Amino acid sequence: MSDVVIIGGGIVGLACAYECAKAGASVTLLEYGKTGMQATNAAAGMLAPLVEAHEPGPMFDIGAQALAEFPALVAALESQAGFDIELQLDGILKVAFTNDQLHELRERRSRLASAGHQLELLDAAQCHEAEPRISDRIIGALYSPSEGSVSNQLLALALERAAILHGATIQQRAAVTGFRTSRERVTSVRTAEADVACDTVVIAAGARSGQIAAKLPHRPPKTEDRRPPLPVHPIRGQMIALGGMSTPIRSIVWGPDGYLVPRANGIVFAGATVEDVGFRRRTTQAGLQQMRSMANALVPQLAAAKHLFDWAGLRPATPDGLPMIGPVPEWPNVVAATGHYRNGVLLGPITGRLVADGIVHRDWSNVPADFSPSRFS
Ligand SMILES: Cc1cc2nc3c(=O)[nH]c(=O)nc-3n(C[C@H](O)[C@H](O)[C@H](O)COP(=O)(O)OP(=O)(O)OC[C@H]3O[C@@H](n4cnc5c(N)ncnc54)[C@H](O)[C@@H]3O)c2cc1C
Numbered sequence: 001m002s003d004v005v006i007i008g009g010g011i012v013g014l015a016c017a018y019e020c021a022k023a024g025a026s027v028t029l030l031e032y033g034k035t036g037m038q039a040t041n042a043a044a045g046m047l048a049p050l051v052e053a054h055e056p057g058p059m060f061d062i063g064a065q066a067l068a069e070f071p072a073l074v075a076a077l078e079s080q081a082g083f084d085i086e087l088q089l090d091g092i093l094k095v096a097f098t099n100d101q102l103h104e105l106r107e108r109r110s111r112l113a114s115a116g117h118q119l120e121l122l123d124a125a126q127c128h129e130a131e132p133r134i135s136d137r138i139i140g141a142l143y144s145p146s147e148g149s150v151s152n153q154l155l156a157l158a159l160e161r162a163a164i165l166h167g168a169t170i171q172q173r174a175a176v177t178g179f180r181t182s183r184e185r186v187t188s189v190r191t192a193e194a195d196v197a198c199d200t201v202v203i204a205a206g207a208r209s210g211q212i213a214a215k216l217p218h219r220p221p222k223t224e225d226r227r228p229p230l231p232v233h234p235i236r237g238q239m240i241a242l243g244g245m246s247t248p249i250r251s252i253v254w255g256p257d258g259y260l261v262p263r264a265n266g267i268v269f270a271g272a273t274v275e276d277v278g279f280r281r282r283t284t285q286a287g288l289q290q291m292r293s294m295a296n297a298l299v300p301q302l303a304a305a306k307h308l309f310d311w312a313g314l315r316p317a318t319p320d321g322l323p324m325i326g327p328v329p330e331w332p333n334v335v336a337a338t339g340h341y342r343n344g345v346l347l348g349p350i351t352g353r354l355v356a357d358g359i360v361h362r363d364w365s366n367v368p369a370d371f372s373p374s375r376f377s
Helices: 010-021 058-081 099-114 123-128 150-166 206-213 287-297 300-304 342-359
Strands: 002-007 029-030 092-096 120-123 140-144 168-173 174-184 185-191 196-201 234-244 252-255 259-264 268-271 306-317 324-328 331-338
Touching: 002 185, 002 342, 010 029, 010 150, 010 234, 010 331, 010 342, 029 196, 058 140, 058 150, 058 342, 092 099, 092 123, 099 120, 099 140, 120 123, 123 140, 150 185, 150 342, 196 342, 206 234, 206 306, 206 331, 234 287, 252 287, 259 287, 259 300, 268 287, 268 324, 287 300, 287 306, 306 342, 324 342, 331 342
Parallel strands: 002 029, 002 196, 029 168, 092 252, 196 331
Antiparallel strands: 092 140, 120 140, 174 185, 185 196, 234 268, 234 306, 252 259, 259 268, 324 331
């Protein structure tokens, strides 16, 4: 019997495992394959709530808070896990090729300033001073000095190590196939091997979260218009790793059609497509070509870089683009922690903390109402 059973070992499930175990709960995490190998492995690792946000609101607020919490979290995890997680808050350059794009960046800058975040607007000369190899066609940029990236793979691994240190059990290759329920409560989570009894279950299965939630029995039985309790759908993203040249950029360069993320080992990640193609998780020639052209347009020298490897992942998306964090309607001991779409690396750790507060301390007050799974019921 576990206090908390978590379904899914991506960054969100691992963060929930770490925070719940740290708060004193007994935790079992069940992972279909190998932890951290789905969307979490596919991500670019950017921590970019300021340059990514379109409007002020709960998504912006939680993103800014998550970013602010990263240095302390990473320091704590590094000391527990014993390795460097490659947190690099070296700044992001969001560039414009046209006057319209520059105008949009100016507006974004004033919106951010009114929320208390001072970003700098650079002209073409200042852009080239900051990043000498970017295209001559770039006419200006918004520079955000406090954002950056982390190794998403190492962060996931560190969360897993730290969760285990706090007593969590992580089961790999433990595909969840269903639930045992009694009235409105889940009493155990089923895998092919065993039933794992629990007080509370957390659905953190990324793009598959809706499919898992659909295994909860219908209540009331089989109404005609019953919507899935967690409407999560996959949105594919394809990326390329470019290398073979001395570090062409120092900080993240983000253009209108994609971004370039320099990693600590000198490789540059170019991404990412945004495609609604169901659960097809393979790369395509068209998608990779699109990313290659985007990279060359931002930094022409990258045309000579080697295409080292490529990959695709499925972002867990929701109908309104906001995550779902909190109890699932009609199932008081089932908690959703999913739907983080393009921001799961940034928001995974803070989600873990909010879920632990909710489950262990029975305090959901810090979760914005807009993130409640009940908004779709
Ligand atoms: C190309 C790309 C680039 C991205 N870049 C960024 C970025 O720069 N910054 C950022 O913040 N975010 C980024 N994201 C988004 C981020 O990767 C996701 O939001 C995040 O990884 C979601 O984490 P998760 O734990 O919810 O899902 P996942 O990492 O997909 O984990 C879900 C886990 O659940 C498991 N599972 C599924 N079904 C079952 C089952 N039946 N039983 C047990 N386990 C099951 C899966 O095997 C998987 O391991 C990017 C995503 C993509 C695809």
